[in-house]
Amino acid sequence: MADVTVGIVVFPGSNCDHDTEYAVASFPGVRPVMLWHNDHDLKGSDAVILPGGFSYGDYLRCGSIARFSPIMREVMDFASKGRPVLGICNGFQVLVESGLLEGALIRNTGKKFICSQSTIKVVNNGTIFTDGYREGEVLRIPVAHGEGNYIASPETIESLEEHGQVVFRYTDAEGRASEEANFNGSLGNIAGIVNRAGNVLGLMPHPERASEQLLGSEDGRRLFESLFRHVAGV
Amino acid sequence: MAYKAKIRVTLRPSILDVQGKAAQHALANLGYTSVESVRIGKYMEVSINEQSADQAGRVCTEICQKLLSNPVMEDFTFELEPVN
Numbered sequence A: 001m002a003d004v005t006v007g008i009v010v011f012p013g014s015n016c017d018h019d020t021e022y023a024v025a026s027f028p029g030v031r032p033v034m035l036w037h038n039d040h041d042l043k044g045s046d047a048v049i050l051p052g053g054f055s056y057g058d059y060l061r062c063g064s065i066a067r068f069s070p071i072m073r074e075v076m077d078f079a080s081k082g083r084p085v086l087g088i089c090n091g092f093q094v095l096v097e098s099g100l101l102e103g104a105l106i107r108n109t110g111k112k113f114i115c116s117q118s119t120i121k122v123v124n125n126g127t128i129f130t131d132g133y134r135e136g137e138v139l140r141i142p143v144a145h146g147e148g149n150y151i152a153s154p155e156t157i158e159s160l161e162e163h164g165q166v167v168f169r170y171t172d173a174e175g176r177a178s179e180e181a182n183f184n185g186s187l188g189n190i191a192g193i194v195n196r197a198g199n200v201l202g203l204m205p206h207p208e209r210a211s212e213q214l215l216g217s218e219d220g221r222r223l224f225e226s227l228f229r230h231v232a233g234v
Numbered sequence B: 001m002a003y004k005a006k007i008r009v010t011l012r013p014s015i016l017d018v019q020g021k022a023a024q025h026a027l028a029n030l031g032y033t034s035v036e037s038v039r040i041g042k043y044m045e046v047s048i049n050e051q052s053a054d055q056a057g058r059v060c061t062e063i064c065q066k067l068l069s070n071p072v073m074e075d076f077t078f079e080l081e082p083v084n
Helices: A017-025 A070-080 A090-098 A154-162 A221-232 B018-029 B053-068
Strands: A004-010 A030-036 A047-050 A085-088 A104-106 A114-122 A138-145 A149-151 A166-170 A190-194 A200-203 B002-011 B042-049 B074-083
Touching: A004 A017, A004 A070, A004 A221, A017 A030, A017 A221, A047 A070, A047 A090, A047 A221, A070 A085, A070 A090, A085 A090, A090 A104, A090 A200, A114 A190, A149 A190, A166 A200, B002 B053, B042 B053, B053 B074
Parallel strands: A004 A030, A004 A047, A047 A085, A085 A200
Antiparallel strands: A104 A149, A114 A138, A114 A166, A166 A190, A190 A200, B002 B042, B002 B074
8 A cells, every 4th residue: 555644633632542543554655644633634634533532531422522623624524525534432422423423422321431342243344444344244343432322313223224324233253233242232233334425434443452463353454454445546 | 791591401301311320229229219210411501691682592502502412312401591
């Protein structure tokens, strides 16, 4: 992959920005560039990642204040032109607050912050983020969140399902979307969704924490790889 | 003219309030078995400087819709009172 620039947004309270930078930089020819929340330009980014963390201390609602930071105006403009945006965990929360993705993320049904390995299934491998996976493939990717319970109106859920916008579901190791596997209570076991145009993906699990064998899994690696390959046009 | 807006943001009835449920269970443990449900919301006080109550009300509605509540999961109500 040649000369791909990936912008990683840093909000006050982001804490997975450097993990994401590390994972991104491990791809040859891919250059991460950090974007501060007060910046007004994306510094030539070919793709933008909103990393995990607790932007603005999760005040008011997770992601609600980050959504109005100056850099988000640029990110929303970038997304509206069909350019790729990936939101991980808190980044996903920012994306739903900003309206780039539908629905909302509320407190886990069990009330607890859950930090553990999760298994998710690739439901749609026809996106620019997931075409490096097989359909139905089960991935081991860690989660760490208190508000990951995905909700939306019944009409929205129906429309997401109908248009293949549900990309990842929490499942057991065999790929069954069981109630036990749905540890945060998300409707339809939803772990990640894409917008209708297919260029904005949000997911609660952390692919950057599963990007090399030393971390216990490299199942998250192909998500970045798919995206960067798409951006590089190869 | 300054107005004080007293804003209440509550989870929509269809949304499970895990915090409220935990509080309800704790109350039941304390012996308050007649407490059938608890819903926990947010209360905010916002000072708004506008020409009229109408204008202050419009601003208040707008800020509730844009930032202070999320219409996907929450409802809001508010009362305005003039401040001297």
